[in-house]
Amino acid sequence: MTVNEPIESLNDLPKKDFLLGRAEACRGCGALIGLKLALKIMEKNTIVVSSFGCMTLLATYPQTVLKVPFIHVPSNPVAAASGIYHSLRSAGKEDINVLCYIGDGATYDSGLQSLSAAAVRKDNLMYICYNNQSYTGSYTSSATPYGAKTATSPKGYQYFRKSLAKIMASHNLHYVATASVAYPIDFVRKLQKALSFPGVKFIDLLTPCPVGWGFDPSNTIEVARMAVQTGAWPLYEIENKKFSLTVAPTRLEPVERYFIMQKRFSSLNKNEKERIQEHIEKEWKCLLRKKYWEVSEY
């Protein structure tokens, strides 16, 4: 059953793992950290659903790293999760959790239709978007931040991304949140809270990608931490329509400190960086005053 004990520190995290080592993912993959943490909390009675993306490589025949049932569905994965939920219901097995662990590509873009529809249907699904702000192989998605270099934005992405947390919040869900793998206690607490609600619960989890973002694989946590400390990725939750920041640095670091850690922002010039800094500061002021709907996120 789901671990419900309060987690105050890393020592409180359950020792048992349901995601084993040696996945064929990249060294320093942020997404693996997220899934490992999630499964520590959700435990044995979980069915994981994923779609085309980096997590396609969790299982490569004949091996798998998962000790829970897992299904990989190329298209409309949330519809598949709904199918599992309803079929479990028809068999009276409603104590089994369905976890969608799906990348930003298949969440923000191709799977958005499916996610939105499932949210309205109120199927009991825990949805975690492992967000490396790109498609596998590093192509832009609509989660890519302004200025990021990818194979399809070689001069830096010229659009501002959308905030899926905001979109999902409009679906009147009980629980929507953002998280970062550098703040595991915050993430895990959010997961526990989310699981206490019915319907679809959504967490947008920032999972830095060493290969796509251009940093050393040993720096994944530092990058994920700096994203939060510069305000580039604010951590918040919206519980029953009430917005609150869950991690609020007393003073934001200049976003330049986040940019210099990653090669993907190397095409930004001084003006653009200032523009982004202003945008983030304005956004932060609004978020501190809980004016979530009046601001767009970087």
Place this chain on the structure above:
Amino acid sequence: MIKGDLLSGSEAAVLAAQLSSVRCTPMYPMIPQDDIVKKLSDLYSSQSEGKKTIEFFTLESPVAALSASIASEATGTRTFTVSTGPGLESMKELMYVASGMRLPLVMVNVSRSLSPTNIWNEHTDILSCRDTGWLIFITSNNQELLDTIIQAYKIAENKKVLLPVLVNMDAFLQSHTRENVFVPSERSINKFLPELNLPVGLNTSKPVSLNPPVKEEYMEFKAQQHIAMKNAEKIIRNVDDTWNKKFHRKYGLVERFHMEDAKYVIVVAGSAAEIAKTAVQELRTQNEKVGLLRPRVIRPWPKNDIREALKNVKKVAVVDQDIMPGTGGILYQEIKASISSEIFCSNFIAGLGGKKILKEDFLNIYERLKKSEKEEEVWL
């Protein structure tokens, strides 16, 4: 004579799903399969809370409905869904997945034209699925439809097969037309079709990872799928025999009508075959040596049955209610590949976009076939 019930194809399909103890029905309504969705929805609402026997719910697109059906079946639940024309085509990506995952899912397709926009009957959609690794049945009347859907679960769930099945009915001509249908009893079907016992599925006590990427062993899996489809032919015959013993209705992989001494044969699938039979009967009263061959099973393609049936025939008219632009009819190509090249075989393209096919059309086809000296392609 015992009278059956007056049932449309949509009604027969819903009854068949109920009799087959289907537990989960993820659906997307799209004309002309929407009658099926409506009836299942009514059924679900009429069942009291806590006593629902079918978990019915709707999705946001046909692909979503198939995605949900795949996952539901993978959880070990007998699942049923529907498709039609453009919806079926959009489901194509996942159809390969359902077959590759070896899931015994059954989907009823109401064949509908694809392009230009049109809601009426045409077989291009169902025949375009012939590469997907699904078994395909094209029924010609609602009795056959009801029987075939129930049989489909038995065939699909056989351990030597474990492949998904498409059961087709014609748009409006079957789906919205009431015919006399004998409905077997629940008890007799429960004996015929035991509970689903999936060998591998999503089960928390035996966790596995489904549909992972495969590299080295890929061709081995494809070979297994290939063999399973070949096994299906024998299983279809066995199930057909069992059904005949219980219910006294036999269908076979192809239907032969007045074929014993036929020199000229009309080949046609679906409900148009019923019309063609009236033409054949009339011609027979005039002592014409004409017969009808109806391919019922499209996959696995019954090459031997067709070869046998057309062995001593002089001329064949393959009537296609489908078209491969630039090439011709799909059935024509498959039939030609199954018979000796010495048999004269013409292609007649009819009924596209739901254009009416009447008895007179088949009489004309026969006249044309008899008179023509060269194989030809004729559009009605």
